[in-house]
Amino acid sequence: MIPIKTPEEIEKMRLSCRIAAEVLEKMVNFTRAGISTQDLDDFGRDLIKEAGATSTTFGYGPGKKIKYPAYSCISLNDELVHGIPSKDVILKDGDVLSIDLALSYGGFVGDNTRIVRIGNVDPEAERLSRIAEEALMIGIAKALADNRVGDISHAIEMHARENNFSVVREFVGHGVGKDMHEEPQIPNFGRPHTGPTLKAGMTLAIEPMFTQGSPAVYVCGDEWTVKTRDGLLAAHCEHTILVTNSSPEILTLVKK
Numbered sequence: 001m002i003p004i005k006t007p008e009e010i011e012k013m014r015l016s017c018r019i020a021a022e023v024l025e026k027m028v029n030f031t032r033a034g035i036s037t038q039d040l041d042d043f044g045r046d047l048i049k050e051a052g053a054t055s056t057t058f059g060y061g062p063g064k065k066i067k068y069p070a071y072s073c074i075s076l077n078d079e080l081v082h083g084i085p086s087k088d089v090i091l092k093d094g095d096v097l098s099i100d101l102a103l104s105y106g107g108f109v110g111d112n113t114r115i116v117r118i119g120n121v122d123p124e125a126e127r128l129s130r131i132a133e134e135a136l137m138i139g140i141a142k143a144l145a146d147n148r149v150g151d152i153s154h155a156i157e158m159h160a161r162e163n164n165f166s167v168v169r170e171f172v173g174h175g176v177g178k179d180m181h182e183e184p185q186i187p188n189f190g191r192p193h194t195g196p197t198l199k200a201g202m203t204l205a206i207e208p209m210f211t212q213g214s215p216a217v218y219v220c221g222d223e224w225t226v227k228t229r230d231g232l233l234a235a236h237c238e239h240t241i242l243v244t245n246s247s248p249e250i251l252t253l254v255k256k
């Protein structure tokens with residue numbers, strides 16, 4: 001069953017997502033060469049607390065021995081998702097990283113991920129990250145009532161393929177609401193007119209995950225960090241959106 005949020009629940013999603021987006025925006029602006037990814041996570045942890053929200057990632061890990069130990073996932077270069085912040089990882093010129101921030105406020109989860117480029121970035125790294133960001137918006141544009149999940153998936157996949165990048169298959173987007181992960185799964189690959197039908201009131205986390213070379217990835221010994229097998233670059237970005245009877249509403253956009 002895919003939850004359809006009531007108008008009251010939608011208001012709560014708007015609020016939790018706005019807070020998640022504002023925290024993430026501040027983390028993005030704080031990101032610079034010379035700080036550690038732990039510094040960045042500490043900064044995010046304090047912002048989550050100040051907002052009166054709670055981290056959805058800290059302590060997460062149903063069925064896993066090692067619970068996720070941080071307030072954000074920070075994945076650098078050949079890391080795709082779930083990078084664990086560390087005081088030993090110092091950001092430097094040319095790094096491309098994704099910051100994934102999920103929090104809960106008022107009983108609802110906001111989930112979002114942004115890509116940050118530090119200084120002079122390799123042109124292919126720049127291109128990969130831009131294509132992932134474009135694919136996110138292209139996928140969101142398909143999140144229309146009476147479309148199906150496969151319409152989103154296919155649009156995202158095609159944008160990767162047209163640009164000679166690969167789509168990771170092991171990790172996917174998801175419904176989001178009272179729980180961080182709800183139905184449906186939203187793969188970044190698939191066929192149009194397949195999968196569950198979208199309805200107004202569904203809230204979805206859409207999150208393209210692309211690689212520069214082979215799509216093969218593996219989970220590191222820390223049980224979380226996901227890297228490309230070939231050591232080439234990976235990219236990931238994410239918004240939480242609301243399906244409406246007209247255009248999708250991006251709940252994790254920071255309103256200026």
Ligand code: MF3
Nearest residue numbers: 056057060068073100102111
């Ligand atoms: N927020 C991410 C997602 O889209 C990842 C959370 S995994 C965690 O599902 F372990 F860090 F919590």
Ligand code: CO
Nearest residue numbers: 111205207238
């Ligand atoms: Co997500």
